[in-house]
Amino acid sequence: MGVIKKNAGRWNGHIPYEYHTSVATGSPASKWLDQKIKEFNDFIGKEIFRPRSGEADYAVFDLVTGNCNSAIGKQGGRQVIQYKEDTGGMTVHHEMGHCVGMGHENFHPDYPYKTKFTKGSIPELQWQRNHTDYEAHGDFDNDSIMRYAAASLEITLTGVELANDARRQSMSKGDKATVLYLTT
Ligand SMILES: [Zn+2]
Numbered sequence: 001m002g003v004i005k006k007n008a009g010r011w012n013g014h015i016p017y018e019y020h021t022s023v024a025t026g027s028p029a030s031k032w033l034d035q036k037i038k039e040f041n042d043f044i045g046k047e048i049f050r051p052r053s054g055e056a057d058y059a060v061f062d063l064v065t066g067n068c069n070s071a072i073g074k075q076g077g078r079q080v081i082q083y084k085e086d087t088g089g090m091t092v093h094h095e096m097g098h099c100v101g102m103g104h105e106n107f108h109p110d111y112p113y114k115t116k117f118t119k120g121s122i123p124e125l126q127w128q129r130n131h132t133d134y135e136a137h138g139d140f141d142n143d144s145i146m147r148y149a150a151a152s153l154e155i156t157l158t159g160v161e162l163a164n165d166a167r168r169q170s171m172s173k174g175d176k177a178t179v180l181y182l183t184t
Contacts, residue, residue, distance in 0.1 A: 001138025002178025003108050003146065008073025008101040011183055015099060016052035020062035020080070029063055032085055036092045043171045044179050049096065059099050061092075068094075073101035073182075090145045090168045097146050097175065101182040105147035107134040137181060141174035 017037070023029045037049050052058045057076055064082045068091055071079050081099055083092040105111070107130055114131075117124035141147070145168045 001141050001174035002136075002144065002181075003103040003105050003134045004101055004137050004178065004182065005072040005103045006133055006135050008182075009075060010101065011057075011074050013183055014050045015048055015074075015183075016055040016058040017049050017081075018052045018058060018060050020060050022063040023061055029085070033061055033063075033083075033092070037096075040093050040096050040171070044176055046180065046183070048100065048179060048183055068092075070095040070098040072098045072103060090171070093171060094145050097179070100179050102146050102175075102178055103134040105141055105144040107131040108136050108140040110136070110140040112140065137178050138174060141172055143168070143172035144175050145171050146175065 019025070019030060019033065023033055041047050041049060049059075057074055058078060059070075060078060060080045062080050062082050064084060066082075068083050070081045070083075079099070081092075081095050083095050085092075106113075106127070109131070111127075111131075114127055117127060
């Protein structure tokens with residue numbers, strides 16, 4: 001279903017957000033992001049991300065050219081979601097999932113490929129270093145948008161992984177259940 005970072009800060013029902021100046025009011029970038037946030041909220045069936053109205057704890061969406069990044073769960077105060085626009089991908093939804101408190105599905109204790117890492121490889125070292133910081137919320141969910149793609153964690157897994165690496169077209173049922181669990 002999902003993977004949750006242990007002791008991640010919880011949001012109280014909603015995540016107030018603002019746009020960084022990289023997402024100028026009325027710009028194509030802001031319209032693109034409006035649509036992505038709507039997609040996220042519509043899929044969950046709840047206004048998880050809501051325009052900030054003076055709340056002390058909030059997220060700022062920052063359009064970047066480098067790596068995407070988001071802290072996992074509520075940090076307290078201002079926190080930044082760095083995202084890129086992509087065509088048909090779910091990158092920003094993935095980063096929003098981190099902001100809610102979700103970790104990579106690859107750190108699920110039942111992650112089926114964990115035994116296939118090449119010993120000493122970067123993917124194996126990442127798994128060893130990180131997976132104990134996370135806990136399962138239900139079964140492993142291969143369709144989760146939080147399941148990291150082959151370009152990093154599964155870089156050594158060819159063949160069998162290719163089919164699974166197709167870019168997600170939607171969040172999964174498990175993503176929805178986990179987001180609701182973390183925000184209710
Ligand atoms: Zn991620």
